[in-house]
Amino acid sequence: MDFMQQLVQQLINGISLGSIYALIALGYTMIYGIIKLINFAHGDIYMVGAYIGYFSITMAHLSIVPSLIISMVVTGLLGMLIERLAYKPLRHAPRISVLITAIGVSFFLEYTSMYFVSPTPRTFPAVFDNIAYHFGPFIINGQQMLIFGITFILMVALTYIVQRTKIGKAMRAVSFDTETAQLMGIDANRIISITFGIGSALAAAGGVLVGVYYNSIDPLMGIMPGLKAFVAAVLGGIGILPGAMVGGLILGVIEALVSGFVSSTFRDAAAFAILILVLLFKPSGIFGKNTREKV
Amino acid sequence: MGTMLKIDNINVYYGAIHAIKGISLEVGEGEIVTLIGANGAGKSTTLRTISGLLKPKSGTITFEGKEIAGLAAQDIVKAGISQVPEGRRIFANMTVMENLDLGAFIRKDKEGVQKDLKNVFERFPRLEERKNQEAGTLSGGEQQMLAMGRALMSRPRLLLLDEPSMGLAPLLIREIFSIIADINKTGTTVLLVEQNANMALSIASRAYVLETGRITLSGDAEKLAASEDVRKAYLGG
Numbered sequence: 253m254d255f256m257q258q259l260v261q262q263l264i265n266g267i268s269l270g271s272i273y274a275l276i277a278l279g280y281t282m283i284y285g286i287i288k289l290i291n292f293a294h295g296d297i298y299m300v301g302a303y304i305g306y307f308s309i310t311m312a313h314l315s316i317v318p319s320l321i322i323s324m325v326v327t328g329l330l331g332m333l334i335e336r337l338a339y340k341p342l343r344h345a346p347r348i349s350v351l352i353t354a355i356g357v358s359f360f361l362e363y364t365s366m367y368f369v370s371p372t373p374r375t376f377p378a379v380f381d382n383i384a385y386h387f388g389p390f391i392i393n394g395q396q397m398l399i400f401g402i403t404f405i406l407m408v409a410l411t412y413i414v415q416r417t418k419i420g421k422a423m424r425a426v427s428f429d430t431e432t433a434q435l436m437g438i439d440a441n442r443i444i445s446i447t448f449g450i451g452s453a454l455a456a457a458g459g460v461l462v463g464v465y466y467n468s469i470d471p472l473m474g475i476m477p478g479l480k481a482f483v484a485a486v487l488g489g490i491g492i493l494p495g496a497m498v499g500g501l502i503l504g505v506i507e508a509l510v511s512g513f514v515s516s517t518f519r520d521a522a523a524f525a526i527l528i529l530v531l532l533f534k535p536s537g538i539f540g541k542n543t544r545e546k547v
Numbered sequence: 548m549g550t551m552l553k554i555d556n557i558n559v560y561y562g563a564i565h566a567i568k569g570i571s572l573e574v575g576e577g578e579i580v581t582l583i584g585a586n587g588a589g590k591s592t593t594l595r596t597i598s599g600l601l602k603p604k605s606g607t608i609t610f611e612g613k614e615i616a617g618l619a620a621q622d623i624v625k626a627g628i629s630q631v632p633e634g635r636r637i638f639a640n641m642t643v644m645e646n647l648d649l650g651a652f653i654r655k656d657k658e659g660v661q662k663d664l665k666n667v668f669e670r671f672p673r674l675e676e677r678k679n680q681e682a683g684t685l686s687g688g689e690q691q692m693l694a695m696g697r698a699l700m701s702r703p704r705l706l707l708l709d710e711p712s713m714g715l716a717p718l719l720i721r722e723i724f725s726i727i728a729d730i731n732k733t734g735t736t737v738l739l740v741e742q743n744a745n746m747a748l749s750i751a752s753r754a755y756v757l758e759t760g761r762i763t764l765s766g767d768a769e770k771l772a773a774s775e776d777v778r779k780a781y782l783g784g
């Protein structure tokens with residue numbers, strides 16, 4: 253029974269971590285879907301989100317939920333600003349120029365943050381007392397409950413927006429065929445901007461939640477989760493929203509199992525081994541059709 | 548009946564390629580005008596420029612007296628021009644209904660949209676039967692009908708059609724053209740691009756012939772259909 257208990261416990265840990273990957277992966281996949289850009293600055297957006305949450309809690313003395321909302325709004329606006337200043341002028345430029353710009357934006361965010369908040373890690377304040385919920389032999393702590401709850405709400409909200417609202421339909425149209433969407437009277441630039449806003453806000457939520465979960469944030473914290481979330485997006489099928497959700501969760505669970513049963517040294521290696529396997533055997537990802545939809 | 552659309556001496560480039568070389572044309576209110584020409588003549592480029600997807604380097608495009616060259620594509624739809632693009636370009640991963648909703652994207656009058664939806668379903672009953680079906684699974688003819696229905700959902704005053712007969716069986720082509728004539732009778736002005744010159748000339752009142760970016764002939768559709776030059780070049784003798 254001991255093995256089973258440990259297995260379930262690792263699954264709980266894996267889903268917590270995976271939820272955060274999923275939140276970041278959603279932004280990657282949405283932005284890729286709409287302008288075919290691997291936004292390498294996305295992990296750094298998540299870092300900025302974590303810091304905004306941190307300052308809302310420590311300096312404005314807000315509790316976790318208002319801090320989370322503020323972080324999502326401010327980071328969302330930052331994402332829109334970055335798109336406007338860095339990517340929009342390159343709309344008709346070769347793909348590689350935009351990619352290099354994204355790497356530039358990434359460095360810019362990392363080192364500007366270092367300048368303003370110092371490179372030393374900060375301790376994210378504890379937002380709960382150490383509560384733990386016992387479900388039979390299993391333990392879910394308060395942080396994990398928060399992660400599950402917030403992630404669930406955000407995913408339901410996102411799915412609703414994309415599937416049911418006018419803006420969501422426009423997002424799907426622009427991402428399927430930008431020109432034809434414009435022939436419907438859709439302002440593609442506005443929809444692209446909104447997509448960056450939503451994607452960045454989701455990453456910010458991930459950043460705040462990771463602060464709550466691991467208690468430590470620093471200006472380079474976005475690099476590794478950014479790469480992992482990219483792996484998650486590719487695993488699920490880049491450009492496909494449910495793919496990012498499922499890809500994130502799978503990656504989180506695999507990492508938790510590897511660190512629980514093998515060794516945490518191999519955790520990161522496992523993520524990238526998955527990337528290589530996916531690229532070798534199903535490059536379009538779990539949810540991807542093998543034929544490209546866009547001609 | 549006044550002039551609805553007036554294109555005056557536009558030049559359009561793709562990078563260094565000079566695709567449209569000083570075209571002028573007019574479409575009167577209530578007319579069906581057709582633009583015919585061989586592959587690569589610049590027919591689609593002309594329509595894409597009218598819709599604002601491309602900007603002319605010089606020249607003017609006036610619609611109902613207002614200058615529209617240089618406006619963003621969405622503002623041209625709002626002005627009252629909608630386009631059925633070449634190859635239909637339906638949103639294949641969405642349902643028929645979602646495609647039609649997107650056609651009405653710019654509209655705020657819910658009741659008017661409901662009424663137009665009813666009209667579209669009356670005109671294309673097959674779309675109503677398949678309204679919850681993914682659009683990519685429709686047959687070619689049905690996809691053409693969807694693209695036309697979608698364009699009508701914005702309630703355009705000028706409808707641009709780019710090769711609606713492309714890839715369809717003769718019987719279906721005849722059906723599509725009779726629908727176009729009917730759409731025109733109910734008050735929508737039509738600018739029709741075609742390679743199937745025979746069919747196009749049979750429903751149009753006037754026509755322009757485009758050759759490598761220039762208009763080489765224009766006039767009454769019946770007269771052009773009878774002309775020796777046009778018969779040789781576009782009507783198979």
Ligand SMILES: Nc1ncnc2c1ncn2[C@@H]1O[C@H](COP(=O)(O)OP(=O)(O)OP(=O)(O)O)[C@@H](O)[C@H]1O
Pocket residue numbers: 561564566584585586587588589590591592593633742
């Ligand atoms: N995106 C593009 N980039 C560069 N050149 C282009 C592009 N699109 C079209 N052209 C060129 O512009 C010219 C006109 O093309 P256009 O598509 O308007 O022709 P068309 O009359 O619609 O032909 P078809 O009957 O084959 O549809 C052609 O020489 C074509 O090669």
Ligand SMILES: [Mg+2]
Pocket residue numbers: 590591592633709
């Ligand atoms: Mg064409």
